[in-house]
Amino acid sequence: MAFVQGIMPLIAIVGVAGVLGWVVTTWLRIRHGYPLDGAWGQAVYPKHSDEAVERVKLLTQENAQLRAEIGSIKDRLANVERIVTDEAHMLTREIETLRSKSN
Structure with missing residues (x-):
């Protein structure tokens, strides 16, 4: 004991x-x-259920759509940047041309 x-x-x-x-x-x-x-x-x-599998499929589709949209936005932004920088460069060139003509 x-x-x-x-x-x-x-x-x-x-x-x-x-x-x-x-x-x-x-x-x-x-x-x-x-x-x-x-x-x-x-x-x-x-847990792996049919609902979880369906949710993963929906999220995968949404992810693909968002990636495509981001790609489109990147393309548009690149075009805007090109336009903005080209116009500024052209404007500078035109100003320099006018200055050289006046001298």
């Missing part, structure tokens, strides 16, 4: 340390985006 009473605090300490270790491990997994494990080692998150 004395042996059992002497070992009980050790068993309690090991049990509490095990639970705290599990809590900390789970917290770290959640914090860093790792999937959680279920009782038999299967991933609890993310």
Whole structure:
């Protein structure tokens, strides 16, 4: 009986340390985006369902549309930059031509 009473605090300490270790491990997994494990080692998150697959398809399509739109905007911006810089260069050239004519 004395042996059992002497070992009980050790068993309690090991049990509490095990639970705290599990809590900390789970917290770290959640914090860093790792999937959680279920009782038999299967991933609890993310779940693969038809809804999730459909959502990924929609997001992929939206991503492709946005990329195409960004490409179009880049082309338009390049044209605007070319027009702005060409006109400024032409204006400078015309001013220099007028100055050389007046001298």
